[in-house]
Amino acid sequence: MSGLPVLRAFEAIRGRVATALGGERLAVIDLGSSRISCLIAEIRHSLLDRTLLDRDVDIYAALRVVAASSAPSAGMKDGTIHDPKATAEALRTVLRDIHDQSGITPDRALFALSGGSPRTLQTASTSAIPVRVVDDATVGRIMASCRQEIALRIRRPLHIEPLDFTRNGVPEIADPRGHGARTLGMRFGIVTVERQALERLGAVASGAGLAVSGVACAAAASGFAALTQDELDLGATVVDIGAHVTGVASFYRNRLRSVHSISIGGAAMTRDLGEAMGISFDDAEAMKVGPHAAGFSADPSILGGAGPGEPTMVLTGVIRPRVEEIFELVRAVLPTGEPRPVILTGGGSRMQGMVQAGTAVLDRRVRLGRAIRTRGASQSVLGPEFAAVNGLLAHAIRLQCEPWAEAMSTVRDGEQAFGGLRQWLRENW
Ligand SMILES: Nc1ncnc2c1ncn2[C@@H]1O[C@H](COP(=O)(O)OP(=O)(O)OP(=O)(O)O)[C@@H](O)[C@H]1O
Numbered sequence: 001m002s003g004l005p006v007l008r009a010f011e012a013i014r015g016r017v018a019t020a021l022g023g024e025r026l027a028v029i030d031l032g033s034s035r036i037s038c039l040i041a042e043i044r045h046s047l048l049d050r051t052l053l054d055r056d057v058d059i060y061a062a063l064r065v066v067a068a069s070s071a072p073s074a075g076m077k078d079g080t081i082h083d084p085k086a087t088a089e090a091l092r093t094v095l096r097d098i099h100d101q102s103g104i105t106p107d108r109a110l111f112a113l114s115g116g117s118p119r120t121l122q123t124a125s126t127s128a129i130p131v132r133v134v135d136d137a138t139v140g141r142i143m144a145s146c147r148q149e150i151a152l153r154i155r156r157p158l159h160i161e162p163l164d165f166t167r168n169g170v171p172e173i174a175d176p177r178g179h180g181a182r183t184l185g186m187r188f189g190i191v192t193v194e195r196q197a198l199e200r201l202g203a204v205a206s207g208a209g210l211a212v213s214g215v216a217c218a219a220a221a222s223g224f225a226a227l228t229q230d231e232l233d234l235g236a237t238v239v240d241i242g243a244h245v246t247g248v249a250s251f252y253r254n255r256l257r258s259v260h261s262i263s264i265g266g267a268a269m270t271r272d273l274g275e276a277m278g279i280s281f282d283d284a285e286a287m288k289v290g291p292h293a294a295g296f297s298a299d300p301s302i303l304g305g306a307g308p309g310e311p312t313m314v315l316t317g318v319i320r321p322r323v324e325e326i327f328e329l330v331r332a333v334l335p336t337g338e339p340r341p342v343i344l345t346g347g348g349s350r351m352q353g354m355v356q357a358g359t360a361v362l363d364r365r366v367r368l369g370r371a372i373r374t375r376g377a378s379q380s381v382l383g384p385e386f387a388a389v390n391g392l393l394a395h396a397i398r399l400q401c402e403p404w405a406e407a408m409s410t411v412r413d414g415e416q417a418f419g420g421l422r423q424w425l426r427e428n429w
Pocket residue numbers: 031032033034035036078079114115218241242243244245246265266267270285288289290345346347348349350351352384385386
């Protein structure tokens with residue numbers, strides 16, 4: 001059988017994060033097109049226990065932020081690195097600041113990336129051998145038999161999510177254990193990104209003296225940070241509006257279901273504003289981010305009303321068509337079926353009027369998101385533009401506390417055969 005053994009790839013992803021969580025601290029870094037942000041969190045090992053999930057203990061308290069820094073990024077375009085040297089230099093600046101604050105110099109980190117053209121696919125495996133009672137070992141065997149064709153020369157898996165089961169032909173079973181089964185199937189969701197984007201990230205990390213403990217899609221990470229547990233369970237979509245990329249990540253039954261990316265973000269709004277007003281990109285950016293501080297005379301026909309309670313440039317001004325374009329592209333990739341809420345994150349969500357514009361175009365409940373799970377950090381690093389970096393902390397904890405870890409650990413056959421794959425994944429991420 002050819003194809004990527006899904007379980008082994010998942011174990012490789014979990015294994016690297018587990019190694020990072022084995023130390024005293026975890027470093028997480030969002031390499032964005034406009035900003036690089038880094039958090040260092042202390043690890044409380046006693047709370048990193050999967051069995052606590054059933055006991056209503058807040059597992060996210062296992063990580064407590066002790067240092068944070070953010071600085072303009074460099075050498076990035078459309079969420080991917082095009083000048084690794086420049087990006088590594090910008091990252092070193094952030095790491096120096098972390099060291100000055102805390103004396104800490106991380107040697108490894110978990111990264112978020114908005115680019116790399118994420119794509120989602122699903123794969124399933126089915127066993128027709130009847131079992132009297134499905135247990136962890138049965139689930140482990142099904143997981144081990146699951147493979148997916150991925151053009152590994154071109155793309156690599158970043159997120160692997162065990163989604164659900166099919167028992168005796170009945171789909172969407174959350175947990176088949178304890179029941180008999182004539183046939184049993186299991187479904188995985190896999191998010192892949194372009195290999196080249198990861199290789200460049202690896203080059204940047206090593207240029208800044210860091211090993212890569214894992215990589216997450218920025219939009220997925222933002223969802224882990226900003227969605228409430230109800231939203232994760234009942235279904236919701238995070239729309240992370242960055243400078244050059246708008247990432248769309250959908251969740252349901254506490255699992256990441258899909259990631260899409262759209263190559264427009266806040267920078268396009270800045271360009272529109274600059275062109276309309278005949279000013280430079282930097283001046284337009286200053287005006288957009290702080291309209292009153294910049295000292296421009298606000299022309300209502302361009303900006304929309306500027307006073308309290310008046311329509312903003314998102315709703316009536318020059319930026320409106322661009323915002324509508326972004327939300328229309330988002331609408332095209334939202335999951336079909338009942339309209340689930342949308343949570344806006346990323347710096348672009350800070351534009352006044354985004355929630356109203358999103359509600360009008362997407363025709364569903366839209367709210368602003370911020371990081372809600374992080375401990376120890378000041379409010380200034382919990383805003384929407386920091387959702388992705390905060391979400392990496394939650395992502396690490398989720399991987400560590402994976403509910404099917406027990407089932408996975410029952411699979412040891414063929415370990416040797418997969419040793420090569422592990423080594424290869426280790427070298428190539
Ligand atoms: N207060 C604000 N009002 C309006 N726009 C803002 C505000 N703050 C930031 N932005 C916009 O948010 C964008 C940057 O967002 P963010 O920091 O999330 O991007 P990034 O993660 O660096 O980039 P990407 O995700 O595209 O790789 C910029 O276009 C910036 O103009």
